[in-house]
Amino acid sequence: MITLTVNGRKKKFAGAPFTRLIDALREEFRLTGTKEGCGEGECGACTVLLDGEPVNSCLIPACSADGRRIETVESLGTPEKLSRLQESFLVCGGAQCGICTPGMLMSAHSHLKAGGKTDDESVRTALAGNLCRCTGYQDIVKSVIGAAKKGAKRK
């Protein structure tokens, strides 16, 4: 039996051990915020955090994540109370069709949480593994920098 800590809660996964993490999250745990784009590690739509680091959940079989900590987009905020980063995406127009958004949010969240630099180039490097086919990159980067500035102000 595989045990995963998903968004702070210990969960047992009884499916086939080679089930991809994205499928375990979406189909078994009904956490459908995580999206599948390319299914080959190019687009980053399926990005979740594994022990705090961004990874492509389409490239990880559940057996390799056994005993580890996973955070999905559902861990950030709720529709009633968005996280600062989510709020900033809303305000800055960082989400268009929405497919890349959960992955963008998780990569950006991990970058900011780790104390990553918030200049344009550093944010772009942190998001380099996430593709937006609406090509809304300018506003996505603006959203991340905006959230970081707001965070700094509140401190």
Place this chain on the structure above:
Amino acid sequence: MRGDPRSMTVLSPRSAAEAVRSLAENAGALPLAGGTDLMVVWNLGLLNGKVVVDLSRVGEWKKISVAKNAVRIGSLVTHSEIQRHAVIRARFPLLVQACSVVGAAQIQNRGTLGGNIANASPAGDTFPPLAVYEAVVHCVGPDGKRVLPIDMFFAGVKKTNLKPGELIEAIELPVPATAPSRAAFRKVGTRAAQSISKTMFAGLLWLKKDGTVADARLSFGSLAPTVKRLRSAERLLAGRRLDAATAAAAAAVLTDDVSPIDDIRSTRDYRLEVSRNLLVQFLEGRKR
């Protein structure tokens, strides 16, 4: 067809010895490290029904150990961990640079150095640095341990000289006796992140006090079925003064050692032109 998880048998060894045994007892089983290559193929449905030896619990191979004359990087160390390691950053900066351009963060967090070389892509980003640092690969299999120099490790496109049942324990980098006078790594691809390279260069250069070349180690990736050292250019450079004529002469013998092809990523002509420019730029000591 997609990958079918129910068709797969997963073995989860808890130690190196158990991993070797699992692989020996299951001919044709697939070792799984970070999965960034294997899972792409599996997702396409091309590996259904196979036995997988999941190495994620083999702690012995996740360590980096530093000795006076060498750094030993466990095969399961990720590209991200290499970038964060202070000693590797100080002594093997070209490897660190290469690890920072593998895919993007998501791939660097999962992909391992052992997995990268085991996959043996002609375009493996870490290979030119491993070639100029003269890395050695520590292998272990049912018949015991074996050490392969990096230039004996690769056998062709996606082929290695690992024997059936052999796994990679670690990659060892000997610290050069003296620090190089000059070092550079360059990757040329369609974009900075996620792209597979058209050409890739790593170079180390030692100069004497009089400005002549004491030693040069030069390597290109993506220009042949496997990574190549430029033995011909290296020989030519030894003892010479570095000027425009020397650099041009070294670039002129590039094709003694490499044989680029036309493929979906680039053409032979483009690869050669850019590669010669990278080499000349390095030898003339120009920044990009």
